Amino acid sequence: MIIMDTRIREFEKIKIQKYIPELDLLNNPVLNAQEKEFLAELYEFMEKELDPEFIKLEDLNYLVEEPTQDKKREIVVGIMKKLSEKGYYSTILNTEGYEVGRITRNALIAYAICGGRWSEFSERYIAGNYSVEMGRLAGGTLYCNPVNYASDDAQKEQFLIPVARDGQIGASAMTEFNAGSDIFRMELALQERDDMIVAKGKKLFITNGMIADFIVLYGRLNNGQLAAVVVDTKNQQLKNFRSTRVRTYGMTDAFVSRLIFDRVELPKESLLKGHGLDIAFHQLTEERLVISAEALGDTMKKLLYSHAYALQRRQFERRLHQYQVIRFPISRKIRELNLLISALIQYVRQLDKHPELAGSKLMAANTMGLKISTTELGFESAIHCFRTMGGRGFTRQYANEIGLFDPYCMVHGGGSNYVLEDSESRRFFKYKPPRREFEDTIPKIDY
Numbered sequence: 049m050i051i052m053d054t055r056i057r058e059f060e061k062i063k064i065q066k067y068i069p070e071l072d073l074l075n076n077p078v079l080n081a082q083e084k085e086f087l088a089e090l091y092e093f094m095e096k097e098l099d100p101e102f103i104k105l106e107d108l109n110y111l112v113e114e115p116t117q118d119k120k121r122e123i124v125v126g127i128m129k130k131l132s133e134k135g136y137y138s139t140i141l142n143t144e145g146y147e148v149g150r151i152t153r154n155a156l157i158a159y160a161i162c163g164g165r166w167s168e169f170s171e172r173y174i175a176g177n178y179s180v181e182m183g184r185l186a187g188g189t190l191y192c193n194p195v196n197y198a199s200d201d202a203q204k205e206q207f208l209i210p211v212a213r214d215g216q217i218g219a220s221a222m223t224e225f226n227a228g229s230d231i232f233r234m235e236l237a238l239q240e241r242d243d244m245i246v247a248k249g250k251k252l253f254i255t256n257g258m259i260a261d262f263i264v265l266y267g268r269l270n271n272g273q274l275a276a277v278v279v280d281t282k283n284q285q286l287k288n289f290r291s292t293r294v295r296t297y298g299m300t301d302a303f304v305s306r307l308i309f310d311r312v313e314l315p316k317e318s319l320l321k322g323h324g325l326d327i328a329f330h331q332l333t334e335e336r337l338v339i340s341a342e343a344l345g346d347t348m349k350k351l352l353y354s355h356a357y358a359l360q361r362r363q364f365e366r367r368l369h370q371y372q373v374i375r376f377p378i379s380r381k382i383r384e385l386n387l388l389i390s391a392l393i394q395y396v397r398q399l400d401k402h403p404e405l406a407g408s409k410l411m412a413a414n415t416m417g418l419k420i421s422t423t424e425l426g427f428e429s430a431i432h433c434f435r436t437m438g439g440r441g442f443t444r445q446y447a448n449e450i451g452l453f454d455p456y457c458m459v460h461g462g463g464s465n466y467v468l469e470d471s472e473s474r475r476f477f478k479y480k481p482p483r484r485e486f487e488d489t490i491p492k493i494d495y
Contacts, residue, residue, distance in 0.1 A: 051114045055445045064173040064356045067166030071348050078390045082147040090160050095174045102177045105301045109448045132215025138188035140196050141212045149400025155341040163345030178454040179301035186255035191218030193331035198320040207278045219260035221251040236267035247309040257305025258291035274324030288312045298453030333406050336415040343422035350429035353450050354436045377432050426455040
């Protein structure tokens with residue numbers, strides 16, 4: 049079989065020759081010494097352990113004739129195992145021996161894995177991988193946090209420890225075909241029968257779904273109450289359970305999945321205690337902050353590539369950076385990036401210092417506003433990077449290398465932008481001028 053590599057040999061790689069101080073989080077005064085030390089160790093780990101695996105994943109994306117899914121699965125599972133060995137996969141159990149708070153660590157990990165960093169040691173850019181970070185979020189936060197919150201000791205031993213400590217793959221199954229992430233419209237049935245829970249329904253856009261060892265599944269009990277149950281997929285061989293890959297434009301290394309539960313029988317002991325709504329919402333404030341960190345890391349990556357390409361590419365006898373339409377948006381977005389990083393760091397520090405704020409509606413609203421602002425900034429930075437590269441942005445060669453379409457998968461994630469963009473969660477991030485008292489006296493003119 050002939051394997052086709054879609055790269056165009058005449059197109060050179062973008063040469064990132066040196067980092068930009070304003071885009072280097074280790075150079076940012078908002079971080080304290082302990083946080084910088086943790087981040088520096090994380091970057092070193094990424095360069096030694098993760099960068100070779102990220103390069104393998106990128107290379108597989110250029111092959112159009114060779115089946116790559118099984119190879120990707122092996123690489124991604126191996127990466128999660130490496131992350132767990134260092135305490136970077138889930139932070140839920142790692143509370144001792146760190147001078148940096150748990151949620152702060154989670155956010156710094158997300159930023160680093162998405163953005164990467166220039167390495168002084170090897171004198172090259174160590175790229176991040178948004179897709180892999182989404183898999184870490186799905187298993188390390190969206191699975192581990194609610195399971196830890198709502199499980200008893202026996203359930204923790206059976207369902208939490210293998211994922212949080214040993215690095216097995218977790219997933220969270222909430223989104224549905226018709227309801228989206230609107231949990232109040234959820235239709236999946238969890239029928240109680242003697243000592244069993246019978247799950248019937250479908251889920252969509254579930255990151256890690258088809259490689260997960262354990263899935264926290266949300267649905268409705270016989271009485272209509274929302275509930276959560278942990279599914280042991282038995283290495284994806286569970287009877288009457290099927291998972292398939294959903295191909296998305298971005299996140300090409302994430303195992304985004306469709307799940308089918310066709311009367312799957314689960315032991316009643318796997319049902320988590322408490323109301324499903326409370327369980328699902330318990331981790332959302334931290335999730336919003338981690339997603340914000342991901343978006344900011346990816347924004348940094350897009351700006352770094354835009355800057356490097358603008359310096360190297362010559363068009364109409366001038367370098368691209370000499371054109372204001374290219375240079376000015378980069379400068380503006382760097383300023384926006386650093387403002388939002390400051391907000392993120394303040395929020396995660398406060399949550400580490402005052403865990404009770406995780407249940408605060410005001411904190412939930414503010415972190416939702418931060419998530420919206422950061423994902424929009426990532427989206428806009430990707431658009432500008434695409435525009436800077438011109439026609440080359442249409443090729444897989446650059447789309448894969450930079451992850452151009454990854455932010456498109458996040459900008460309206462969970463439907464939250466639709467519902468909350470103009471509501472209370474936005475008030476600290478979007479200014480609307482007050483209504484003038486004399487507005488009603490101004491005559492209306494039809495043109």
